[in-house]
Amino acid sequence: MIQSIKIYGDQALLVNFEQRIDPAINAAVIALQNAIEQAQIDGVTFQIPAYCSLTVGYDPSKIEFAVLSEVVRQIGAGLVERASACPVTKALAFDPSCGGKSKDLLTGRTKVSRNGFGTSCSTSRLLRIPVCYEPPYALDLEDLSTQKGISQEDIINLHTSQTFKVYMLGFLPGFVFMGKLPNALQCNRKVTPRLRVPPSSVGIAGLQTGIYPTESPGGWQIIGRTPLTIFDPKKEQPFYFRAGDEVQFYAISKEEFLAYA
Amino acid sequence: MPKTTLHFQKAGLQTTIQDQGRIGYQSYGVPTSGAMDKKAAQLANELVGNSPENPVIEITLLGPKIQFLGACQIAITGADLSPRINQQIAALYKTIEVKSGDVLKFGGVKKGCRAYLAVGGKWQIPPWLDSFSALPYSGEAATPKSIIKKGMHLEVEINRTITTKHISISEQPQYEQPLRIRVLPGPEFEEFSPYTIAYFFSRGYKITSDSNRMGYRLDANLIDFKPNREVISSGIIPGTIQITSAGQPVILMADAQTVGGYYRIANVVKADLDKLAQLKPGDEVWFSLVRLEEVI
Numbered sequence: 001m002i003q004s005i006k007i008y009g010d011q012a013l014l015v016n017f018e019q020r021i022d023p024a025i026n027a028a029v030i031a032l033q034n035a036i037e038q039a040q041i042d043g044v045t046f047q048i049p050a051y052c053s054l055t056v057g058y059d060p061s062k063i064e065f066a067v068l069s070e071v072v073r074q075i076g077a078g079l080v081e082r083a084s085a086c087p088v089t090k091a092l093a094f095d096p097s098c099g100g101k102s103k104d105l106l107t108g109r110t111k112v113s114r115n116g117f118g119t120s121c122s123t124s125r126l127l128r129i130p131v132c133y134e135p136p137y138a139l140d141l142e143d144l145s146t147q148k149g150i151s152q153e154d155i156i157n158l159h160t161s162q163t164f165k166v167y168m169l170g171f172l173p174g175f176v177f178m179g180k181l182p183n184a185l186q187c188n189r190k191v192t193p194r195l196r197v198p199p200s201s202v203g204i205a206g207l208q209t210g211i212y213p214t215e216s217p218g219g220w221q222i223i224g225r226t227p228l229t230i231f232d233p234k235k236e237q238p239f240y241f242r243a244g245d246e247v248q249f250y251a252i253s254k255e256e257f258l259a260y261a
Numbered sequence: 262m263p264k265t266t267l268h269f270q271k272a273g274l275q276t277t278i279q280d281q282g283r284i285g286y287q288s289y290g291v292p293t294s295g296a297m298d299k300k301a302a303q304l305a306n307e308l309v310g311n312s313p314e315n316p317v318i319e320i321t322l323l324g325p326k327i328q329f330l331g332a333c334q335i336a337i338t339g340a341d342l343s344p345r346i347n348q349q350i351a352a353l354y355k356t357i358e359v360k361s362g363d364v365l366k367f368g369g370v371k372k373g374c375r376a377y378l379a380v381g382g383k384w385q386i387p388p389w390l391d392s393f394s395a396l397p398y399s400g401e402a403a404t405p406k407s408i409i410k411k412g413m414h415l416e417v418e419i420n421r422t423i424t425t426k427h428i429s430i431s432e433q434p435q436y437e438q439p440l441r442i443r444v445l446p447g448p449e450f451e452e453f454s455p456y457t458i459a460y461f462f463s464r465g466y467k468i469t470s471d472s473n474r475m476g477y478r479l480d481a482n483l484i485d486f487k488p489n490r491e492v493i494s495s496g497i498i499p500g501t502i503q504i505t506s507a508g509q510p511v512i513l514m515a516d517a518q519t520v521g522g523y524y525r526i527a528n529v530v531k532a533d534l535d536k537l538a539q540l541k542p543g544d545e546v547w548f549s550l551v552r553l554e555e556v557i
Contacts, residue, residue: 006448009528010556012498014448019493033288048287048496050520055496057284065553169290170494170520173399177494213290214399233389233396233403239289 001028002076005069008055011045013069015054015076021207023165023180025052028079030244035075041068049243050168051177126163126246129211129226131202132257133159137225139194139201144187144221155223158185159249164209166245174213174231176241181207193219200226202249227252227260265331265361265380267415273325273367275474278384278407278415280316283392287519293499294394294515297474297538300434301339302377308336308356309381310423316386316393318378318409322541324367325409327378329359333419334381338428340373340436340539355427373436373539381423385416397474397516434535439465439545442533445553447502447525449492456485461526462548466510470542474516477540482508494522500529502548512537530556 001017008014015032017025026049033049036056043063048055058068133141133156145152164178171177181204189205194217197203201212203220212218213231230240241247252260269276279302282295296302296319303313318325324342329335335357337344344351346365351357359365367376386393386406395407406415450458466479486508497503501513503523512529513521514537527548529537540546 007445007553008448008496009445009498009500010530010553014496016448021493046285046287048498048519050495051493053493053495055287055498057287057498168494168520169288171290171518173286173289173291173396173403175290214402216398231399233399238390238403243288 001080002032002073005072007065011060012055012057013065013072015056015072017052017054019052021051021167021179023167026165026167027244029054031079032072032076033243035079036072039071039075041071043068048168048170050170124244124246126248127241128248128250129228130252130256130260131159131224131226131249132252132254133224134254137198137201137222137254137257139222140190140203141223144204144223148184148187150184155185156251158182159204159209159223160251163246163248166241166243166247167208168243169239169241172213172216172231174239174241176211176213176230176247177208178210178247179208181209183207187221189219190221193217194222197222198225200228200230202226224251225257227257263331263419264385265329265333265359265382265417265419267380267417268328268330269325269409269411269413269415270328270364271326271366272409272411272413273320274323275321276325276409277319277395278316278386278404278409279319279394280392281314282515283390283394283396286390287496290519291390292397292516292519294392294397294474296377296394297375297515298339298377298434298535300532300535301375301538302379304354304428304434305336305338305377305379308338308354308426308428309334309379310421311379311381315379316384316407318380320367320376320378322370322374324376326364326366328364329361331361331419333359333417334422335359335365336379337376338379338433339376341371342373342376343368343371344376352427354433356423356425358425370541374541374544375538380417381421382417382419385418434539436536436539439547440536440540441547441549442537443530443551443556444502444527444548445530445551445556447527448495449524450526452489452524453483453504453526454485454487457483458526460484461510462550465545465547468540468542468544468546472542474514476514476517477512477537479510479512479546481510483510484508488524492522492524494520497521498528500531500534501525502527502529514538532556 004016045057167177197218201222202224205220279296282293302317306315396403469478471478
């Protein structure tokens, strides 16, 4: 349920949902983002989904705030209606004709999806992600185990025994914010952030888990590394993840990590 | 087709290729980047017959030294960083005919912070995600040719020449000091106390040296700032003014991260970001609150 739609500068608006980090609230954000993308509203320039808000950029020479916010409000109301009428349908699942043609809500003209990666398909994906939780990759696992008074094995089990939702990408191109971790894994950021976290490091902080796409400074507790490259600028689609994905981590050995194709 | 090659004999302090920005990938954590002074970049392109979104070279304070291997038309706009071509003072806001072998260099900062160099023609560099703008952090892998380093070469295909144009002083962007820019209330504006709001608008701020394309930190801590909750990370757009937990205002600029979790007191009107781009550490800025209806 949309709580408010505010101006955000003179070329964007901000849609706020209930301000809480929660997979169900985030699912509503992603559903709204997808519905707006599918509606192909003339004048919408970009969207930024976050935990419980959606920023929608617009070109004021093509559409004005009052009109766009009303369109967004109606789209949001329509989603709530559809979700409640059909309890089996996940908020994310739309018609199969996603990624193709759709109607411009304002002009009625048929438009082709113009998302840069050629797809605005809104069905959720489940991705299985291999992680090596052993040295030399699990930089903070031993310290974390001591700190929390639970075994390293328990930490790994907690991290691999349920799926997590990708809430959003941000902080760096391709950095994924996922959750919600079980309470037993909750931890603080490192008191002294690392100057250099190795790329593909898997970390946890608060009730989030995430993966560093490139080497960068960072304060998350690093519990492992994935052999996957989650941000490859040389690829046509450089990003492995997108907001709304469902992620299942699984443990691999150091040998498997090194042998990963 | 005739061409020119720019040979960067010196790179300068922070010299990058920028255009009007990389829009549409913020949901993947990719900042919009682009020229900090988009108006100056557009005008530079106009003066060489390029389309407004064509890439330009953004030059910050200390400029590069460039030898042109091949005749071409160029234009320099934005800050006055004392450009000279072969020791002759080069005019700003004017089409300049460059001969093969000419050397362009820059000197002292007379006015502003960022200058823009346009070269007429088709730039032979690859775009990344629909833009030629340098990607900050991880830029080497994604946009190596947009980050100017000593010794680099940039090739431009000359597809036409135009008759000399110039933009008169009255039509050139003016960079006043102190600068007053327009802002709209930010998403958390109503959570600030009246004292804090009044204080925010009652004084000028100097840009600290801890400022760059990602953001400008201002030299003050707002009074009576008592945050009572954590702002859950939310989308960030250039021009957002965040208040850190210490009460320091930070104006987020072109290369800012796309999400953030601090209180947002205000947003700079987009057109005024160009003027902000010409402020350097030590320069002063004031804020005026406007309503959306007042922004044309």
